Amino acid sequence: MRMDKFLKVSRILKRRGVANDACAGGNVYVGDKAVKPSYRLKVGDVVRVRFSAGELRFVVKSLNEKASKEEASQLYEII
Numbered sequence: 001m002r003m004d005k006f007l008k009v010s011r012i013l014k015r016r017g018v019a020n021d022a023c024a025g026g027n028v029y030v031g032d033k034a035v036k037p038s039y040r041l042k043v044g045d046v047v048r049v050r051f052s053a054g055e056l057r058f059v060v061k062s063l064n065e066k067a068s069k070e071e072a073s074q075l076y077e078i079i
Helices: 003-009 016-024
Strands: 028-030 046-051 054-060 076-078
Touching: 003 016, 003 028, 016 028
Parallel strands: none
Antiparallel strands: 028 046, 046 054, 054 076
16 A cells, blocks of 8 residues: 555545655655655554654554544554
């Protein structure tokens, strides 16, 4: 699954356009590498998203392109 779509489906970021801008702006990392919106996520990837107030680190637990609001929090685990 693409990084921008995962951030939107998992409800980490509200809209896909915002997720796209965050990736393009160098605020999303997998490991220590900044990634583009088209980066293909895999289960087990450690992702870091920088915000103005801090950052969020999480591990991708599953990939589901059509996750509901209730299932969204099961796609990742905050570390």
